[in-house]
Amino acid sequence: MTSLGFPAPASTAACERADAARNREHLLVTARAIVDEVGVDALTMDGLARAAGLGKGTIFRRFGSRAGLLHDLLNDSELQFQHGFLSGPAPLGPGADPVDRLVAFGRERLRLVTVQGDILRSVESESALRYAAPAHAASAMHVQMLLGQAGVDGDLQVLTLTMLSSLDAALVLFETRDLQIDLDRLADAWEDLVRRVTRG
């Protein structure tokens, strides 16, 4: 392979693995750029191959299908988001007041949904899977823990699911696109909800 700075695979397995990882990263970055520029509906395997300077076969071997590519794109940002709230800098990460962490959690999630809501919605189409997904479970565990640390009593499991449902991609896209409610208003409303729920 000579195009766009991808060296030909070296002879050792370690090099091949490193190449594959770079390759995958390059494809995800390129795919994300396409989505940002023209929207998720316009992201095709052909277009990605052209933009990345790779063969279409390589793309299919890497992701299996367009659905697999979307899944990997989403998985990547969910992992970044999880890393942020589990071990990133405060107030999203550890070390801040639990109420401030809850506020930061919702604000960051809303930002993520507005940036890549279309990908989220594409993958979320199977509604039963939406709530059962590992990413949703990780967020739920985190929010429920913070509610407990903030001293909220009551049915924290259901309260957590209620609060998370307000950050759902389909709802947030309806609010921002159909109702023209901007991101700042949604973020302020999330903060208001957190304060109502956590005040003694």
Place this chain on the structure above:
Amino acid sequence: MTSLGFPAPASTAACERADAARNREHLLVTARAIVDEVGVDALTMDGLARAAGLGKGTIFRRFGSRAGLLHDLLNDSELQFQHGFLSGPAPLGPGADPVDRLVAFGRERLRLVTVQGDILRSVESESALRYAAPAHAASAMHVQMLLGQAGVDGDLQVLTLTMLSSLDAALVLFETRDLQIDLDRLADAWEDLVRRVTRG
């Protein structure tokens, strides 16, 4: 037509309209009984025709398709629900304290979702339509009005959408079926949410 008490159409248009209305009502009642007994997935146009003692052609002329039948089934109960909160007896209907009306609204909605959640979910599959549906808009107007009457300040439009998202069929079915949270717990959690949001 001689089967199951459906008289042959009389000669006047008025009688035909009355027959058609009775016919439709009979079909919806029968369809609902089938759903209650064996679930929405087992509801077929053939099965409905047999159970109602009518020809399959009549069923298709009436509803167009299975999707049309589900839509009519849902529409029917949404209208009943709307009638209940707009002009039914208190505390769901007018005349009670706004906080009590909010509590009753959620409890009744949760009951409705657990009774016919599968139909709701079948129709809700197009997520963008879910929030834009007239039934959702009517509920949103009602909840926002009650929050205002209860003296809640803040962004009532977004707060209303957040509260309604906790009553969403897909979420409630996930809570009751996957997480085994029973209806009483969900109803109590709704009441708890209403009280947290409305306390001064």
